[in-house]
Amino acid sequence: MSKPKQETKTRTGTRTMEFVASLDSKQPSGPIEQRWDKHRFEMKLVNPANRRRYTVIVVGSGLAGGAAAATLGEQGYNVKCFCYQDSPRRAHSIAAQGGINAAKNYRNDGDSIYRLFYDTVKGGDFRARESNVYRLAQVSVNIIDQCVAQGVPFAREYGGYLDNRSFGGAQVSRTFYARGQTGQQLLLGAYQALERQIAAGSVKMFSRTEMLDLVVVDGRARGIITRDMVTGKIERHVADAVVLATGGYGNVFYLSTNAKGCNTTAIWRAHRKGAFFGNPCFTQIHPTCIPVTGDHQSKLTLMSESLRNDGRIWVPKKKGDSRPASQIPEGERDYYLEERYPSFGNLVPRDVASRNAKHVCDQGRGVGSSGLGVYLDFADSIKRLGKPKIVERYGNLFDMYAQITGEDPYETPMRIYPAIHYTMGGLWVDYNLMSTIPGLFVAGEANFSDHGANRLGASALMQGLADGYFVLPYTIANFLAQIKPGGLDTSDAAFAQAEAEVAGRTQKLLKLKGEHTVDSFHRELGKIMWDECGMARNEAGLRKALKRIPELRSEFWENVRVPGEGGELNQELEKAGRVADFLELGELMCMDALTRAESCGGHFREESQTEDGEALRDDENCAFVSAWAFTGNLSKPELHKEPLEFEYVKPSQRSYK
Amino acid sequence: MKLTLKVWRQKNGSTPGELKTYPADHVSPDMSFLEMLDEVNQALIMQGEDPIAFDHDCREGICGMCSLMINGVAHGPKEAITTCQLHMRSFKDGETITIEPWRAKPFPIIKDLVVDRESFDRIIQAGGFISASTGSAPDGNAIPVAKPDADKSMDAAACIGCGACAAACPNGSAMLFTAAKVAHLGHLPQGQAERHQRVVNMVATQDAEGFGNCTNIGECAAVCPKEISLDTIAMLNRDLVIAALKGIEPVVK
Amino acid sequence: MMTGVLTLHRTSVGKKVIMALTGCILVGFVVFHMYGNTKMFMGPDEFNKYAEGLRYLGSPVFGYEHLLWVARLVLIAAVVLHVWSASALVTQSRKATGGMKRYSEHKRHTSYAAYTMRYGGILIFLFIIFHVLHLTFGVVGYAAGQFNHPGGGNYDIYNNVIYGFQNVPISLFYIVTMVFLGFHLFHGVWSMFQTLGLNSATYNTLLRGLAVVVCAVVVVGNISFPVAVLTGVIQPV
Incomplete structure (x- = not known):
């Protein structure tokens, strides 16, 4: 039995900190229901006639960036939007399958803004800021309205009204979806709104352009340095405010469900320029991915979590049992989730399902050639419901699985294994989504806010769009209203210096002509991160990683081989710059994981578990957001802590028994 | 599997391109088509040659970034999938595969297999x-x-x-x-x-x-x-x- | 300032609409033309009367050959517009794919009929010129004095057709062209509905079927005439 966890008293976490928390979250006071409305009223406005005099740079064109750029453009600001893909429509938000949550309560099943808020705080294992989460739940309803008006073809019922489903174990049906392509459809909505503004001239789009540094002048974010990925030209862009909406950093693990191009460079460069990095060790691992087949593997493919509704997860009871699944009799199968969590069974949350899969594989009971996989078996469901029903529910997923693995999941059970999927950590932001650098805003997966230590299914899309459509347009206006537009051009010394640094770094990479490819370093880093800072972490492993990563980083800077030149399309050079930054971020993640001596959400410290192996939170000492400051020495960053208060949702231990 | 690739190489939009032949000697049927190209590129880099540039991103068939005419068919021999979802088990050992960029005037070639x-x-x-x-939207269920x-x-x-x-x-x-x-x-x-x-x-x-x-x-x-x-x-x-x-x-x- | 339908020619889709509309007129003509010609199987009197009747169409409201000329002008205009649109579209497509050799192009779906529209179209256009010179004006393919110019109460097109088709190479040319006309119609008739936006998944099979029927009727009907002459089923009188 797990020890009952004592309820945390407010602010207990702050008293034992080594560093005095100096982070002002700027949360409004008052009843939580009124905070956002009150804040919206108190924020300053920019006169419509003056708006075009302000330039806002938006880096990233996914749900958060695309929505923010389009909305700011509609409002009349002069917007410059950047993406590394060949079109803003390709940002990785597009790959989200399941859906988007909103507290519409169209099902009359007891949902409310408060319940969505409550579920998100609890699901995040009490490591998110209540005010932010409440606002997220509040604007969720506007998101659906906006998307419908834009022409997002959400699933409908026969009466013509919006359909909903229950997702990720939620007890209410609040997830809106467009087949298995919800992310794609929401992104196309934002993309179309963005293209409309590009046509109107209010947004200037720079695709195939990568941000390589942030320019800070007099303590304010005033621009960025970019590289045109086609011509190789390094360029300077000046602005009155900069928004980073560049997504997560899951690719630090090399293998993840992220797109190949997803990277940390924009936020990492901003971090080096003074933006604090919040909760870098909070990563989410998704339990239903297709296992790795070999060293050639370049990415992992996620299959919708909905598969766990009808599939049964098992491994052989015997170690190293290499018989085909069909020849293993029922009595020799271990349905370990059903066994261990009788009430939730195969539907336990993502982190629990993932950790248990790792656990059985570590015992040598994993299946498939690599031994890193567990069965997800539909035989019983096919028997019970008939094949046609299964085809109707999961046909496209089964086809996808068959396409990738060459196996027929109707005949043999699927093999699944957890994979890195999302990063809850990111640049620290206050209630206005502004980082510790004035004028630098961070939105979507790139910031740390809202999801705490674990993100609920169908909440990533909600947060990206909330930030982009309904939060940033207000908070950026509030910031801009307090400054004078312009007053600086790209000839400023800070731009020249930042450009020279970027160019120097690029030249250095090209000149090394070492013995190992960029990918080989990335793979090695990924392996270290996955082994030591993945599904389960312990002090010894993290210390090992903290020793190994700086070594690997030096090897990289001595011995990497980047072919070609800088003045052309050079995909290896792009990768090299990104991997160089991952090699720095990886160390910070391990340091954060080491510092957080508790288990919470996606962060499982083996030292902090209950007697029967469940995650054990330490609200006494760890109810804080870690916000890391760059000090110039990568191995000695400075930790600041933002204490977390829970006035409305009292911390409690999650239980799925 | 051993394959022979004939790949379109073109330095940039203003220089003419040509089909060049490369061996792909260590191909696993479990590889995706793009992973096969990754392997070829790793070898090219170590030989001091310029790797083949091709567009790709999500590698799960949804972003639309990947392209490639494979043996003259857009996205290759299997129907209803993108190039990144194509796996090498769809090819025969010893086969020669021709890989070209999208060819249309409004898609000018940037480099090799990458088009604008x-x-x-x-x-x-x-x-x-x-x-x-x-902000202008009525309730989602209004219409x-x-x-x-x-x-x-x-x-x-x-x-x-x-x-x-x-x-x-x-x-x-x-x-x-x-x-x-x-x-x-x-x-x-x-x-x-x-x-x-x-x-x-x-x-x-x-x-x-x-x-x-x-x-x-x-x-x-x-x-x-x-x-x-x-x-x-x-x-x-x-x-x-x-x-x-x-x-x-x-x-x- | 041109407005409305008169602006159709400006866009590629508009040009296709022009092709569909003119194609519709031409298909109607081809079907009617074939049907009229089947009267040759009913003997010289019926057939010649048909030729005469065409000239009295609309009588007594319309005068001699008036409606026939209207039809001829409409048909000529249709052919001109059809050919003009086609050549403009071909030029546009050449530009779109121009200068780009596709080395190992392998088509998955393209039917022979769809692929040969423009070549079949050229052949059919040349055939029309020949056909008019041959059976309408009698200036090619006949021995001196063999062709009977209709008009002024003299309608011996029955013998004209038979003497015309007794020339084996000419008959073979007709037969071959009709095969190409068949391909052209097979794609063209269905394509017409698609271009006018009248096709959808619901009607697709039906419209494909209709195209097959039109194409079969026209080809079989038209080929039957030279075949009947060459096999001696119908003889000159």
Whole structure:
């Protein structure tokens, strides 16, 4: 039995900190229901006639960036939007399958803004800021309205009204979806709104352009340095405010469900320029991915979590049992989730399902050639419901699985294994989504806010769009209203210096002509991160990683081989710059994981578990957001802590028994 | 598996390209097509040669970034998938595979297998949207949408904008792409206000970008990884005729 | 300022609409033409009367050959517009794919009919010129004095057709061209509905079927005439 966890008293976490928390979250006071409305009223406005005099740079064109750029453009600001893909429509938000949550309560099943808020705080294992989460739940309803008006073809019922489903174990049906392509459809909505503004001239789009540094002048974010990925030209862009909406950093693990191009460079460069990095060790691992087949593997493919509704997860009871699944009799199968969590069974949350899969594989009971996989078996469901029903529910997923693995999941059970999927950590932001650098805003997966230590299914899309459509347009206006537009051009010394640094770094990479490819370093880093800072972490492993990563980083800077030149399309050079930054971020993640001596959400410290192996939170000492400051020495960053208060949702231990 | 690749190499848009032959000696049937190219590239880098440039990103068939004419077929031999979803078990040991970029005038080659598809964005800019500024929306359930309409809209909205349609079309036409957007928005009540102006603008832009015309051959739909139907083109045509009867002129910015 | 339908020619889709509309007129003509000619199987009197009747169409409201000329002008205009649109579209497509050799192009779906529209179209256009010179004007393919110019109460087109088709190479040319016309119609008739936006998944099979029927009727009907002459089923009188 797990020890009952004592309820945390407010602010207990702050008293034992080594560093005095100096982070002002700027949360409004008052009843939580009124905070956002009150804040919206108190924020300053920019006169419509003056708006075009302000330039806002938006880096990233996914749900958060695309929505923010389009909305700011509609409002009349002069917007410059950047993406590394060949079109803003390709940002990785597009790959989200399941859906988007909103507290519409169209099902009359007891949902409310408060319940969505409550579920998100609890699901995040009490490591998110209540005010932010409440606002997220509040604007969720506007998101659906906006998307419908834009022409997002959400699933409908026969009466013509919006359909909903229950997702990720939620007890209410609040997830809106467009087949298995919800992310794609929401992104196309934002993309179309963005293209409309590009046509109107209010947004200037720079695709195939990568941000390589942030320019800070007099303590304010005033621009960025970019590289045109086609011509190789390094360029300077000046602005009155900069928004980073560049997504997560899951690719630090090399293998993840992220797109190949997803990277940390924009936020990492901003971090080096003074933006604090919040909760870098909070990563989410998704339990239903297709296992790795070999060293050639370049990415992992996620299959919708909905598969766990009808599939049964098992491994052989015997170690190293290499018989085909069909020849293993029922009595020799271990349905370990059903066994261990009788009430939730195969539907336990993502982190629990993932950790248990790792656990059985570590015992040598994993299946498939690599031994890193567990069965997800539909035989019983096919028997019970008939094949046609299964085809109707999961046909496209089964086809996808068959396409990738060459196996027929109707005949043999699927093999699944957890994979890195999302990063809850990111640049620290206050209630206005502004980082510790004035004028630098961070939105979507790139910031740390809202999801705490674990993100609920169908909440990533909600947060990206909330930030982009309904939060940033207000908070950026509030910031801009307090400054004078312009007053600086790209000839400023800070731009020249930042450009020279970027160019120097690029030249250095090209000149090394070492013995190992960029990918080989990335793979090695990924392996270290996955082994030591993945599904389960312990002090010894993290210390090992903290020793190994700086070594690997030096090897990289001595011995990497980047072919070609800088003045052309050079995909290896792009990768090299990104991997160089991952090699720095990886160390910070391990340091954060080491510092957080508790288990919470996606962060499982083996030292902090209950007697029967469940995650054990330490609200006494760890109810804080870690916000890391760059000090110039990568191995000695400075930790600041933002204490977390829970006035409305009292911390409690999650239980799925 | 051992394969021989004939790959289009072109330094940039202003130098002529050619097909070059490379061996791919360590190919596993479990590799994806792009992973096979990754391996070839790793070897090229170690030999001091320039790796093959190709576009890719999500590698799960949804972003639309990957392209490639594989043995003359856009996205390769298997139907209804993108190049990144294609696995090497679809090929035979010893086979020679020809890999070319998308070839159409409005898709100028940037390098090797990478082409510029911004013409597609400009077609969208001409009218591929519903003008609904943030904040102006009524409740999501205020206007019911009949399920068959929502489904048809979704069928068309599945387009990933990869450009396979225009690359496969013997006429170099982008009609399936344009029509998919016209049908996506045209099947929804929210899309009606701009319906006819939209189609007029988008068709005019598509022509101005230098795409060819549609002769209803169907090669586009046959290679479309998202199986967008020719019905969308019929819908575009119908909307354009009605727009012409109404005397709607293109407004192109 | 041109407005409305008159602006159709400006866009690629509009040009296709022009092709569909003119194609519709031409298909109607081809079907009617074939049907009229089947009267040759009913003997010289019926057939010649048909030729005479065409000239009195609309009588007594319309004068001699008036409606026939209207039809001829409409048909000529249709052919001109059809050919003009086609060549403009071909030029546009050439530009779109121009200068780009596709090395290993492998088509998955393209039918022979769809692929050969423009080549079949050229052949059919040349055939029309020949056909008019041959059976309408009698300036090619006949021995001196063999062709009977209709008009002024003299309608011996029955013998004209038979003497015309007794020339084996000419008959073979007709037969071959009709095969190509068949391909052209097979794609063209269905394509017409698609271009006018009258096609959809619901009607696709039906319209494909209709195209097959039209194409089969026209080809079988038209080929039956030279075959009947060459096999001696119908003889000159």
